[in-house]
Amino acid sequence: MPAHPGPCGILLLDKPLGLSSHSATQRVKRLTGAARAGHVGSLDPLATGMLPICLGEATKVAGEILEGAKHYRFTIALGAGTATGDLEGEIVRSAAVPALDSGSVTAVLRSFLGHGTQVPPMYSAIKIEGQALYKLARQGKEIDRPARPIQIHELRLLALREAHLDCEVRCAKGLYVRVLAEDIARSLGTEGHVSALRRVAVEPFPEGGMYTLEALQALREAGSMPALVPPDEPIGHLPVAHLDAADEIRMLHGQVVTGLPLAPGLLRLYGHDGRFLGLGITSGDGLVRAKRLFATGG
Numbered sequence: 001m002p003a004h005p006g007p008c009g010i011l012l013l014d015k016p017l018g019l020s021s022h023s024a025t026q027r028v029k030r031l032t033g034a035a036r037a038g039h040v041g042s043l044d045p046l047a048t049g050m051l052p053i054c055l056g057e058a059t060k061v062a063g064e065i066l067e068g069a070k071h072y073r074f075t076i077a078l079g080a081g082t083a084t085g086d087l088e089g090e091i092v093r094s095a096a097v098p099a100l101d102s103g104s105v106t107a108v109l110r111s112f113l114g115h116g117t118q119v120p121p122m123y124s125a126i127k128i129e130g131q132a133l134y135k136l137a138r139q140g141k142e143i144d145r146p147a148r149p150i151q152i153h154e155l156r157l158l159a160l161r162e163a164h165l166d167c168e169v170r171c172a173k174g175l176y177v178r179v180l181a182e183d184i185a186r187s188l189g190t191e192g193h194v195s196a197l198r199r200v201a202v203e204p205f206p207e208g209g210m211y212t213l214e215a216l217q218a219l220r221e222a223g224s225m226p227a228l229v230p231p232d233e234p235i236g237h238l239p240v241a242h243l244d245a246a247d248e249i250r251m252l253h254g255q256v257v258t259g260l261p262l263a264p265g266l267l268r269l270y271g272h273d274g275r276f277l278g279l280g281i282t283s284g285d286g287l288v289r290a291k292r293l294f295a296t297g298g
Contacts, residue, residue, distance in 0.1 A: 006034045006055070007056050008056040009056070009230055010205075010233075011055055011228055012052055012229065013211060013213075014048065014210035015048055015049060015050075018045055021051055024213070025051075028053050029055070032225065036059045038059045038062050039051055040065050041067050044086070045088075046087060046088055046194075048197070048199070050199045050202055050210055052065075055228065057294040057295055060278060060279070061234075064279065065204070065234045066204065066237060068202065068204055069153060070171055070173065071200040071201045071202070071207070072171075072197060072200065073166070074167055074177050075164055075196040075197075076185055077194075078190050078191070079190055080093065080191055080192070082193045084193075086197070089193075095191045096190065098188065101160070108184065109157060109184065115150070115151050116150050150171065152180075153170040154168070155167065167184075178197075205229065205234060231294075232276040240267065241260050241280055241282075243270065243271055243272060243277070244272050248272050248277070251269065251288075257288045257289075260288045261284075261286050263284055265282070266279055267288065269290075277294060278290070278291070
């Protein structure tokens with residue numbers, strides 16, 4: 001008998017503290033029995049929260065999932081700046097913390113709303129001339145980094161504690177919360193670093209519905225599977241091609257399907273019964289070719 005194909009879909013993991021995104025993904029792969037697994041976006045080891053993980057055939061759409069707005073909750077420890085902008089680095093700057101009240105802090109936070117730019121931190125995976133910045137940083141090197149555009153939709157104060165700010169931010173892809181925390185602290189007349197960071201949600205995935213590794217272990221022991229996001233759900237931005245039975249057979253056998261006047265680019269392919277088949281591509285000439293088909297349909 002053929003082996004069971006394993007799960008196919010996207011699991012929303014509540015990544016624990018201290019685990020890299022890669023290590024967390026490998027644990028999920030083992031706990032679910034998936035043939036393949038890959039995460040969408042990443043979280044630093046010192047961050048917790050939503051990490052979408054594509055399982056099985058769903059890894060074929062991972063590259064087409066658009067990372068939309070992100071929602072974080074974080075704490076800024078005031079009075080000290082670290083080499084990494086978080087708890088992992090040694091303290092390299094210090095400054096007195098001025099007397100603060102919620103009104104003055106809120107006014108500063110409002111100044112960060114909207115479009116702006118941000119210089120990525122040296123301790124990041126960004127590559128310049130083929131080298132990851134964090135590798136250069138570990139060698140004691142610092143190089144000029146071009147500022148990148150960012151957008152902050154919402155930034156608010158949750159709590160003001162002695163030398164600590166609890167904040168919440170909704171932002172577009174590309175923002176480094178560590179750098180934002182440093183900038184906020186400096187705007188308040190001091191230094192600061194992130195002492196806690198949690199990603200609550202990342203579009204297009206819904207808030208909530210996350211599984212911890214412990215919950216996955218319990219489900220495995222009970223012989224159950226977690227609820228997965230269907231692989232075509234987060235790629236709803238791609239146009240659709242519905243195939244009749246004859247065209248579905250042609251597509252699954254590697255043949256070109258004709259007579260589908262669609263705009264050039266990638267497509268979601270669905271069979272005659274509504275089943276998601278995978279991704280196709282067209283040049284806008286009415287011809288549709290397979291790009292990445294699912295082995296057994298989505």
